[in-house]
Amino acid sequence: MKNSSLIPENSVYNEYENNVVEIWEKNNFRLGIPIIDLQHIWLIHLIVKMEFYSKGDMARETLNSVIIQTIEFLIEHYSTEERLFQIIQFPNPLSHTRTHRNYVEQLKHIHKKSSESIYKVANRILVLLNNWLYKHILDHDHKYKEFIEHAEVDIYKCNHELVSHVNISKEQVRLYQRITKDYTIKNEIINKNLIGTIRDIWKTYNLSIQIPIIDMQHLWLVKMFVELDLASRTMASIDRMEMFKKTMVRSLQYAKEHFATEELLMKEFGYPRLTIHSEKHSKFTKFLKKRNEEYKKNDLSAAFNLVQNLKDWLYSHIALDDKSLRNFFHKDIIAVNQFVKQLNVKGMLKLHNGQVALYQEFYKR
Numbered sequence: 472m473k474n475s476s477l478i479p480e481n482s483v484y485n486e487y488e489n490n491v492v493e494i495w496e497k498n499n500f501r502l503g504i505p506i507i508d509l510q511h512i513w514l515i516h517l518i519v520k521m522e523f524y525s526k527g528d529m530a531r532e533t534l535n536s537v538i539i540q541t542i543e544f545l546i547e548h549y550s551t552e553e554r555l556f557q558i559i560q561f562p563n564p565l566s567h568t569r570t571h572r573n574y575v576e577q578l579k580h581i582h583k584k585s586s587e588s589i590y591k592v593a594n595r596i597l598v599l600l601n602n603w604l605y606k607h608i609l610d611h612d613h614k615y616k617e618f619i620e621h622a623e624v625d626i627y628k629c630n631h632e633l634v635s636h637v638n639i640s641k642e643q644v645r646l647y648q649r650i651t652k653d654y655t656i657k658n659e660i661i662n663k664n665l666i667g668t669i670r671d672i673w674k675t676y677n678l679s680i681q682i683p684i685i686d687m688q689h690l691w692l693v694k695m696f697v698e699l700d701l702a703s704r705t706m707a708s709i710d711r712m713e714m715f716k717k718t719m720v721r722s723l724q725y726a727k728e729h730f731a732t733e734e735l736l737m738k739e740f741g742y743p744r745l746t747i748h749s750e751k752h753s754k755f756t757k758f759l760k761k762r763n764e765e766y767k768k769n770d771l772s773a774a775f776n777l778v779q780n781l782k783d784w785l786y787s788h789i790a791l792d793d794k795s796l797r798n799f800f801h802k803d804i805i806a807v808n809q810f811v812k813q814l815n816v817k818g819m820l821k822l823h824n825g826q827v828a829l830y831q832e833f834y835k836r
């Protein structure tokens with residue numbers, strides 16, 4: 472690999488990256504499973520970084536910390552690969568996992584040798600890592616790539632499952648995207664953050680009504696709110712407008728369908744506060760229509776107002792008014808679920824695939 476020791480400090484970062492790109496492009500490292508490629512790219516990045524700090528009089532502490540980071544990351548990468556073997560039911564994974572253990576043991580052993588200077592340790596580790604890079608990825612790891620291709624495994628499903636178990640930093644994603652131009656990982660991470668945030672709100676405010684159909688619809692509203700809130704803080708203005716437009720259309724349709732479901736249930740089971748509760752629903756629908764009017768007039772405050780309305784609704788109506796439905800329906804829950812089934816048979820309920828999938832993700836059914 473290229474010697475980077477003569478380059479000025481401020482361009483070190485680009486130099487690392489250029490070296491990583493060069494190494495990646497010269498070799499057939501790509502396996503086609505986004506999270507694995509991302510981790511291999513990051514390992515190459517760590518090796519390049521270690522090479523840089525192992526030259527001459529660079530900071531010992533930094534070099535030591537790069538060595539530790541690399542060993543820890545390698546362990547994480549191995550556990551991702553081994554999880555992949557389980558998912559794809561890779562035949563005879565033991566010989567592969569044994570080589571993983573071997574590498575880690577050898578690295579740890581070299582690192583522990585306190586009698587040697589850290590530069591010597593780094594050089595010995597680099598020999599092993601460079602050997603690993605070419606031998607292990609190009610030979611051993613390519614074997615499971617071939618298996619995946621042969622067995623026609625659904626790579627994106629696999630990737631999705633793996634991503635939910637690993638930590639991925641923004642830096643790793645940026646480097647991966649620069650090299651591969653693949654944006655799958657970014658979407659996966661956004662999704663992961665999204666689900667995590669929805670889960671936090673759901674649990675913190677104890678929002679479950681314990682009626683599956685209502686919980687499913689409420690979860691969807693939380694999702695719309697979180698998505699829009701995230702977009703308003705992180706996205707570029709064009710994407711933000713796009714998200715707002717989508718949420719506007721969805722929330723009007725959502726309100727219509729969800730309120731109809733809740734009101735049908737309240738009517739059927741004689742909920743005493745039906746009128747007051749329904750009035751609140753109509754008031755919220757009016758807010759949504761108002762936001763829609765503002766949007767059509769290109770009023771820039773429409774998106775901000777919509778986030779506020781959804782937030783107020785979530786923490787006032789769903790967390791308080793709707794929660795009193797939980798106690799009321801609790802004693803009749805079997806009859807309630809039966810009634811919901813009948814509504815579904817009569818075509819009076821709209822079950823959207825996205826809502827069902829989100830609910831299933833939460834309650835893993």
Ligand SMILES: [Fe+2]
Pocket residue numbers: 511548552608612
């Ligand atoms: Fe690997």
Ligand SMILES: [Fe+2]
Pocket residue numbers: 552567571607611612
């Ligand atoms: Fe491996």
Ligand SMILES: [Fe+2]
Pocket residue numbers: 689729733789793
């Ligand atoms: Fe509700």
Ligand SMILES: [Fe+2]
Pocket residue numbers: 733748752788792793
């Ligand atoms: Fe309600």
